[in-house]
Amino acid sequence: MIRSLSIVSGLILFAFITTHLLNLTLGIFSIELLESSRPYFFVLWTSFPVELLLVLALLIHPLLGLRSLYFRNTLRMSGQDKVQLISSLMIIPLLIPHLFAIKAGEQILGIAPTFTGFLAIMWIDLPLEGLRQVLLLIVVWIHGCIGLFTWLRLKAWWSAVAPYIYPLAVAIPTLALLGFVEAGRDAVTRYEQAQAGGQYQYGVSAQIENKYQNLYQDTSELDSGEDSSVELSPQQFAASAKAIDEVKWRVILGYFLLVIGVFLARFIRLRKYREKVEIHYANGLIISSEVGPTLLEIAIQNDVPHANLCHGKGRCGTCRVQIIKSSSTLTVPTKLEQAMLDRLGSPADTRLACQAGPGPGVVHLHRLLSADVQPDCLHPCADQEGPECPETNEVTSVDKKGEAV
Numbered sequence: 001m002i003r004s005l006s007i008v009s010g011l012i013l014f015a016f017i018t019t020h021l022l023n024l025t026l027g028i029f030s031i032e033l034l035e036s037s038r039p040y041f042f043v044l045w046t047s048f049p050v051e052l053l054l055v056l057a058l059l060i061h062p063l064l065g066l067r068s069l070y071f072r073n074t075l076r077m078s079g080q081d082k083v084q085l086i087s088s089l090m091i092i093p094l095l096i097p098h099l100f101a102i103k104a105g106e107q108i109l110g111i112a113p114t115f116t117g118f119l120a121i122m123w124i125d126l127p128l129e130g131l132r133q134v135l136l137l138i139v140v141w142i143h144g145c146i147g148l149f150t151w152l153r154l155k156a157w158w159s160a161v162a163p164y165i166y167p168l169a170v171a172i173p174t175l176a177l178l179g180f181v182e183a184g185r186d187a188v189t190r191y192e193q194a195q196a197g198g199q200y201q202y203g204v205s206a207q208i209e210n211k212y213q214n215l216y217q218d219t220s221e222l223d224s225g226e227d228s229s230v231e232l233s234p235q236q237f238a239a240s241a242k243a244i245d246e247v248k249w250r251v252i253l254g255y256f257l258l259v260i261g262v263f264l265a266r267f268i269r270l271r272k273y274r275e276k277v278e279i280h281y282a283n284g285l286i287i288s289s290e291v292g293p294t295l296l297e298i299a300i301q302n303d304v305p306h307a308n309l310c311h312g313k314g315r316c317g318t319c320r321v322q323i324i325k326s327s328s329t330l331t332v333p334t335k336l337e338q339a340m341l342d343r344l345g346s347p348a349d350t351r352l353a354c355q356a357g358p359g360p361g362v363v364h365l366h367r368l369l370s371a372d373v374q375p376d377c378l379h380p381c382a383d384q385e386g387p388e389c390p391e392t393n394e395v396t397s398v399d400k401k402g403e404a405v
């Protein structure tokens with residue numbers, strides 16, 4: 001359930017961002033095309049049920065992300081997992097200023113949320129905002145692509161479509177950035193021309209002294225039919241903008257405190273684990289750890305190669321181990337684990353290393369698949385000789401004294 005919620009909410013966010021970036025791509029041609037096509041790209045997202053779904057996804061997905069951070073037993077992880085985690089923590093603080101600019105800007109300051117206005121602000125007045133936006137785009141895209149890749153590579157059809165998807169994964173953000181740059185340069189040129197000629201192309205020249213205010217007004221004037229009903233004097237505008245900025249920083253600070261709180265809670269949760277567990281691999285290797293982490297996490301902590309194609313999410317089954325014997329009580333299989341073991345038709349002594357956490361004692365186990373297992377062996381074709389999942393050549397049986405032989 002939690003896994004499905006995480007992937008569904010991630011997919012909704014990814015779909016929204018993809019639409020947004022495809023729209024931005026049209027900035028390569030002209031600001032006018034970028035702006036006039038905006039309603040078509042956003043038509044789906046502005047209907048009430050879909051917008052509600054998007055907001056829910058934006059709330060649920062990060063919360064599930066923080067939950068998974070809390071339950072992480074080790075911060076030692078693969079490079080891909082590190083990028084996924086760090087990017088996930090960066091998204092909210094990078095996104096908050098954008099959300100505030102759109103929502104509070106529209107409802108309090110009366111700034112219509114148009115590309116033109118945002119481009120003018122980011123390229124002329126607040127270039128750091130432009131940089132933040134570029135960073136947000138890159139970070140979100142990398143994060144979403146890693147999430148999708150980790151999930152999709154387990155699907156039987158992935159290897160057939162991957163050659164078409166990989167170029168898209170690079171082309172979409174690259175073209176969107178090009179659109180942002182081209183349209184931004186256009187905005188700057190128009191602004192400079194307007195300043196030189198005394199006539200501002202977006203329709204505002206009278207108040208050029210108050211550039212900040214002008215740019216906002218430019219935006220709503222260029223934006224056909226989206227004039228805001230909010231009318232503020234320059235003083236009111238400045239005071240409201242300052243107040244919004246303060247709230248924005250408080251929300252960002254609140255988010256950082258929440259993340260620190262999750263790390264602290266995780267630290268306290270792990271502190272109670274002082275007892276030790278010893279893992280004896282069938283090839284003779286012995287490692288030990290404090291109890292708490294799963295068998296897979298203990299392997300990763302100790303640099304023991306262990307197959308884990310889905311990065312410990314219980315979706316691939318490649319981390320499965322045979323428990324040869326154990327004086328340690330392992331955690332009871334969750335529904336997720338049991339469903340996977342049933343699907344694989346595994347015998348009762350098999351466990352998913354990424355889900356099973358050992359208690360104090362000694363566990364003798366056999367890693368069933370080799371660490372270099374590839375996704376295509378998960379779906380061998382029925383009518384063709386598909387690749388077999390490589391097994392480890394560790395011994396699997398125990399003698400009468402319970403020693404691995």
Ligand code: HEM
Pocket residue numbers: 003006007009010011013014015017061062063064065066068069084085088089091092140141143144145146147148150151313
């Ligand atoms: C807003 C802040 C976000 C946070 C804190 C966050 C956090 C996370 C975390 C921690 C994971 C790994 C889940 C796990 O290990 O169980 C994850 C997965 C994922 N994220 Fe995000 N994410 C955020 C935003 C996004 C956005 C904007 C997108 C879309 C581009 C996205 C798409 C995905 C996808 C597709 C997955 C894979 C889901 C899965 O495997 O269950 N995330 N996210």
Ligand code: FES
Pocket residue numbers: 307308309310311312313314315316317318319320352353354355
């Ligand atoms: S790593 Fe995929 S199920 Fe355990």
